[in-house]
Amino acid sequence: MEKWTLGRYTRIIAVVSMIILLLVINVKQFSTNKSLHQLNELAIKQLDLSEDEINALMNTKSAIEKELQDIKLENEKLRSEITDLNTDNENLQILNSGTTQTIEKIGPYNSEEIIKDLLKHPELIPFDGVVGGTMFFNEADVLNDKWVYATYEDGHISGAGIFEYKVDQDNKIKWELVDSFLYK
Numbered sequence: 001m002e003k004w005t006l007g008r009y010t011r012i013i014a015v016v017s018m019i020i021l022l023l024v025i026n027v028k029q030f031s032t033n034k035s036l037h038q039l040n041e042l043a044i045k046q047l048d049l050s051e052d053e054i055n056a057l058m059n060t061k062s063a064i065e066k067e068l069q070d071i072k073l074e075n076e077k078l079r080s081e082i083t084d085l086n087t088d089n090e091n092l093q094i095l096n097s098g099t100t101q102t103i104e105k106i107g108p109y110n111s112e113e114i115i116k117d118l119l120k121h122p123e124l125i126p127f128d129g130v131v132g133g134t135m136f137f138n139e140a141d142v143l144n145d146k147w148v149y150a151t152y153e154d155g156h157i158s159g160a161g162i163f164e165y166k167v168d169q170d171n172k173i174k175w176e177l178v179d180s181f182l183y184k
Helices: 006-029 036-047 051-103 111-119
Strands: 136-142 147-153 158-167 173-182
Touching: 006 051, 111 136, 111 147, 111 158, 111 173
Parallel strands: none
Antiparallel strands: 136 147, 147 158, 158 173
8 A cells, every 4th residue: 555644634624624514505405305425516617626536535444444443453452462561460469468477487588688699599490501601590479388480591592490498497498490491
């Protein structure tokens, strides 16, 4: 489809507005036994538009209506996604509230101390660094009283994993890799 400039759209809108204005004026002038077809023909004659220009305007109108319909569908999809994300966010907030209460009961450690301990164990990352890089943990979140989700990188590649932790009888945290992957 030919690209339309803003000036061309403005002209089209002006012409369509003029057609509508003339139709409204003509409807008031003609008696009720005149058909709408006669009014359209008169408006077209008064505007002195060629058939090609009329066809171009009709095609443009159809294209704009189709684009508007597509935008409405996309808008509806986005609204649905926003609703889903808000629900997910509420569920995460509930999880975090419950997790914090549970974690406070695990030995002498709170979530910050658990994360600090994980950061001291880059050997848990199952991938070697590349191009001379060394893998290290970036961020970590305590998911519950059993697992931590953490991201890691070496400056060239990055990944994430879930790590299981337990507090032993000596109040030391023991770690185990549950699952891990590299980002593509």
